[in-house]
Amino acid sequence: MTALDLPQLLNLTDMETAAQQIMPPDALNYYASGANDEHTLRANRASFSRVKLRPRVLVDVSHIDLSTEVLGLPLSFPVGIAPCAMHGLVHPEAEVATATAAAAAGSLATLSTMSHKPIEDVAQAAAGRMWFQLYLYRDREVSRDLVQRAEAAGARALVLTVDTPFLGRREVMLRSPLHLPEGMSLPNVGRRQPGTEHLDDLNYLNTLFDPSMNWRDLEWLRSVTRLPIVLKGIHTAEDAALTVESGGHVWVSNHGGRQLDTAVTPLEVLPEIVQAVQGRAEIYLDGGITRGTDVLKAVALGARAVFLGRAPLYGLALAGEAGVRHTLELLREELQLAMALCGKVRLAELGPDLLRPST
Numbered sequence: 001m002t003a004l005d006l007p008q009l010l011n012l013t014d015m016e017t018a019a020q021q022i023m024p025p026d027a028l029n030y031y032a033s034g035a036n037d038e039h040t041l042r043a044n045r046a047s048f049s050r051v052k053l054r055p056r057v058l059v060d061v062s063h064i065d066l067s068t069e070v071l072g073l074p075l076s077f078p079v080g081i082a083p084c085a086m087h088g089l090v091h092p093e094a095e096v097a098t099a100t101a102a103a104a105a106g107s108l109a110t111l112s113t114m115s116h117k118p119i120e121d122v123a124q125a126a127a128g129r130m131w132f133q134l135y136l137y138r139d140r141e142v143s144r145d146l147v148q149r150a151e152a153a154g155a156r157a158l159v160l161t162v163d164t165p166f167l168g169r170r171e172v173m174l175r176s177p178l179h180l181p182e183g184m185s186l187p188n189v190g191r192r193q194p195g196t197e198h199l200d201d202l203n204y205l206n207t208l209f210d211p212s213m214n215w216r217d218l219e220w221l222r223s224v225t226r227l228p229i230v231l232k233g234i235h236t237a238e239d240a241a242l243t244v245e246s247g248g249h250v251w252v253s254n255h256g257g258r259q260l261d262t263a264v265t266p267l268e269v270l271p272e273i274v275q276a277v278q279g280r281a282e283i284y285l286d287g288g289i290t291r292g293t294d295v296l297k298a299v300a301l302g303a304r305a306v307f308l309g310r311a312p313l314y315g316l317a318l319a320g321e322a323g324v325r326h327t328l329e330l331l332r333e334e335l336q337l338a339m340a341l342c343g344k345v346r347l348a349e350l351g352p353d354l355l356r357p358s359t
């Protein structure tokens with residue numbers, strides 16, 4: 001598909017369907033899958049449609065302002081790109097294309113530790129609009145080096161993923177293991193340790209993560225960086241409170257349904273998390289966002305911004321940077337219209353009174 005064909009794709013589901021028709025089977029299995037029975041994967045999306053909107057009328061909506069800030073960085077609308085591993089499975093420009101698109105849209109790209117492109121190349125493309133996601137390795141020296149490279153390259157925050165002491169059980173991947181094509185190594189992983197040749201690539205990565213990671217490791221992280229720290233994978237008020245006490249920001253996520261199946265969905269726990277945080281930290285959310293109204297609902301419940309996981313990957317698969325741009329622009333247009341139809345002109349006007357919870 002070329003950039004010229006993109007306007008035929010009217011929404012993120014059209015993009016997902018079109019991308020899935022052209023993606024290599026390995027990439028499709030890896031990107032689309034969730035853990036176990038994929039209940040949480042489906043529930044993430046369903047949680048948005050269960051919440052109904054209460055629009056107000058007779059408001060002058062001829063000018064709508066979608067702008068916001070995350071950790072002091074201005075965004076043209078409250079949507080960023082979540083960290084996803086291995087963009088190179090679907091496009092040779094990989095994370096560089098994604099970051100270029102995010103920067104052009106006035107958005108923000110979070111670079112995964114498991115990227116195909118080096119941190120410095122992506123940071124340059126992101127032009128200051130990049131956060132770096134960290135998987136804490138057993139080998140702290142490697143982690144320290146990654147953190148310091150990200151900081152030196154201009155990352156604006158560190159996103160520590162806290163829901164992955166071990167990879168979730170993605171049965172699609174067990175049936176059809178991922179073997180990265182020759183020459184498609186992950187620059188932040190380094191050379192394979194001897195004795196691990198029998199493991200497929202995901203299971204090998206699993207051996208690098210430190211399952212002993214706990215709240216005390218945040219002190220270590222703080223000692224090696226001056227960047228703000230965001231904890232990604234918070235599901236409860238209890239952990240949100242601990243995050244704030246440790247000086248971090250809160251990213252509500254169940255990893256796109258890829259970790260603990262039947263875990264709560266981000267949208268349903270957002271109110272308890274907002275109450276626990278009490279304005280002391282920023283709150284973000286990801287999981288299942290495909291519509292402008294989804295963004296609106298998350299912001300109305302207290303998220304400062306939301307992040308997209310799979311959707312930009314499908315855009316990338318279809319048309320590289322232009323495809324990711326199209327994903328972001330579709331969502332921006334939908335959000336703009338949804339604001340107008342709700343009688344809201346600024347994000348600050350969105351609040352829980354806009355919503356009617358499911359009965």
Ligand SMILES: Cc1cc2nc3c(=O)[nH]c(=O)nc-3n(C[C@H](O)[C@H](O)[C@H](O)COP(=O)(O)O)c2cc1C
Binds near residue numbers: 085256289
């Ligand atoms: C293919 C794929 C790779 C992912 N890789 C990472 C990763 O490297 N680090 C991380 O913290 N989260 C990772 N995630 C989780 C996303 O950051 C995000 O939480 C999730 O995809 C959001 O849900 P959505 O796909 O429904 O938007 C990955 C998700 C997918 C689909």
Ligand SMILES: CC(C)CC(=O)C(=O)O
Binds near residue numbers: 085164167205
């Ligand atoms: C390589 C993996 C650890 C990346 C990930 O977080 C995922 O596949 O969900």
